[in-house]
Amino acid sequence: MATMKVAPKAEVAVMKVAQISQPHGDFEIVEREVPAPGPGQVRIKVQACGVCHSDVLTKDGLWPGIQYPRIPGHEVAGIIDEIGSAVTAWKTGQRVGVGWHGGHDNTCRQCRRGDFRNCENLKIPGISYDGGYQQYMIAPEDALAPIPDSLKDAEAAPLLCAGITTYNALRHSGALPGDLVAIQGIGGLGHLGVQFASKFGYNVAAVGRGAETEFLARKLGASVYIDGEKSNPAQELQKLGGAQVILATAPSSKAMSALIDGLGPNGKFVVIGVTFDPIEVTPLQLITGSKNIQGWATGSAADEEDTLHFAALSGVRPMIEIYPFEKAGEAYARMMSGKAQFRVVLTM
């Protein structure tokens, strides 16, 4: 009697994801098939993912053309568990991070100039494709940054957006060791900005609100604390000779406008806190002393690699609150409350 071999039914590997199905929808924990990496892509077993305020773009449908369902998350730390074809620079088992810079096209005018940060077709994890609020994530290889052994996953995650933004803005600001550099806002961005500025050898003035922030600001490396509730921060900076650089991290255009006069001659006001209101400044304020105002947006995967490496070397670490990934909704609400000290991180 002929026997017929029946192949066992292939088991489909499933994973859990936290997705948003529509603008303003709640986080839904659902099962999906574990995806396979395509050419030039890797699959990452996600270990931790930071919850960033920019996740609101996905949650509330604020990014033009975003498609649903979508899994947010652009502060991803994990382990490569499968590589697609044509991937040669990365191997399975390697710890990697993915930040805001989720891949570039290599062909646009900016990429041809090597300015990948400003790629005209920049991809963003959690917006252009599914991000890190899931157990397994697919990412293009040009979005990967290796994570040094001494950084824990949950520590590395916030460095891939909040960390790189402050680190990269400061290192390109033109400030030299010993220069007076003010960090406005001691929050998710600012508490990292103070640490990086201190490790870069600047004379760091932290501009915060309330006396209770002073102890923390000094612990993070500030040599001067200016309480915006008790004094005029611009005047206080002028008493110190004026700041060479002011890194504005707190999302308040009003507070930013009031601080511009704290710049010294040739000083630069670097804006990284996102708001939709105009910053007010007169031409005279800028002309007197030849002052600059500049915005700064994160950086490339190579910049992320530099950020992680510098943090590992120097001891810069984010202060974090950890939530299990199944509580993504709770973690997101905590981040939105503005009360987190200072970055919220999901662990898988």
Ligand SMILES: [Zn+2]
């Ligand atoms: Zn972010």
Ligand SMILES: [Zn+2]
């Ligand atoms: Zn490009």
